[in-house]
Amino acid sequence: MKNFLLIFISLLLISATTRKNGFKIEDPLIPIEDILSGGPPKDGIPSIDSPEFIGSKKAKSVFNPDARALVIEVGGVKKAYPIPILNWHEVVNDQISEFNIAVTYCPLCGSGIIFLSDYGGRTLQFGVSGLLYQSDVLLYDRQTESLWSQLELKAITGKYKGTPLIPLPTAHINLHKYLEENPDALTLSTKTGFVRDYSSSPYQGYERENKTYFPVNITSNEYHKKEWSLLVDKKLIIPLGSLQGKKGNKVFKVGKESFKVRWDKEKKELVCEAQAQRCISAYFFALKTFYPEAKIN
Incomplete structure (x- = not known):
């Protein structure tokens, strides 16, 4: 019985440590x-x-x-x-x-x-x-x-x-x-010390595809997966497509605080005009995956 426990504990330790x-x-x-x-x-x-x-x-x-x-x-x-x-x-x-x-x-x-x-x-x-x-x-x-x-x-x-x-x-x-x-x-500067073609993208066409290259645990069909979106204070996700007009600004209330957000759909921009350290711009699927409890505008 003692040997069995030692083997079991050893397996647990091995399973908790790996190299990738x-x-x-x-x-x-x-x-x-x-x-x-x-x-x-x-x-x-x-x-x-x-x-x-x-x-x-x-x-x-x-x-x-x-x-x-x-x-x-x-x-x-x-x-x-x-x-x-x-x-x-x-x-x-x-x-x-x-x-x-x-x-x-x-x-x-x-x-x-x-x-x-x-x-x-x-x-x-x-x-x-x-x-x-x-x-x-x-x-x-x-x-x-x-x-x-x-x-x-x-x-x-x-x-x-x-x-x-x-x-x-x-x-x-x-x-x-x-x-x-x-x-x-x-x-x-493009003088980075590396030989790369900065006029081309290794992710050409990726933004248009409504899919991800790697699996994510949480998926949502509310918006295109690559819809540009803004996470505000980890509590609110604002997809660009949820906003009215080609460009504008609006104050969003999150809890007791107000965040002024500016957008330009043609340029695919969503920006917090203040407290920007508490805002993250990313694709919709990414923000929804990492912050599933956040409210969607």
Whole structure:
């Protein structure tokens, strides 16, 4: 009986620990069977760790008029990270003002979030693990190899398990329009140190398909899976198609707080004009999957 118990306990320990894409995964905060390989190995999608920037005039000549970007302003410093570059790299380790940041984008979910990268008294450098959870990128930090879920907004394995990511106000908008309104902004250069065709997308046509490449636990037919949507304070999902008119703005009440949202259907933009760190723009299926209890507008 004693030997049987020892064998049983050993099997439990083995089942709680496994390796995927070279990462030791032990007692994760999410079901281990839901951690899937996206295809590329660890760092097979290379992060940009020494970013270079160009001025707005040069950027408008490099990127197409319909190019989109993640934009951020901190301490008077404005930066734009074009999606045509992020499609190939997904992570940019950078600084803005006095802050160390990680610019993250998951092409499969359309989710772009910029986080602080200082945790536990140290600056973490993030990379792409090659693993996915609910079709969303699992990031990892190179200091401890903890895995971090972008849309869960926290580490799910390793030394930092349970540590929340701290997002900064980020907007996902048309690059040319942003640069016209902010001519002093800096734009990430295509001189990344890697040979990539930034004029083409490895996800060409994906946004139009009403399906996902990888399984997700929660599905909904209320909207096209790739409908651009905005998550507000983790409690409200606003699909672009639910709003009246081609463009406009509206104040939404979430709990006791008000959020002013601006939209432009032609440019597929949904932006929180204040408290943007509490808003996430992504495809409808992704927000519905990660925040199933959120009310849909």
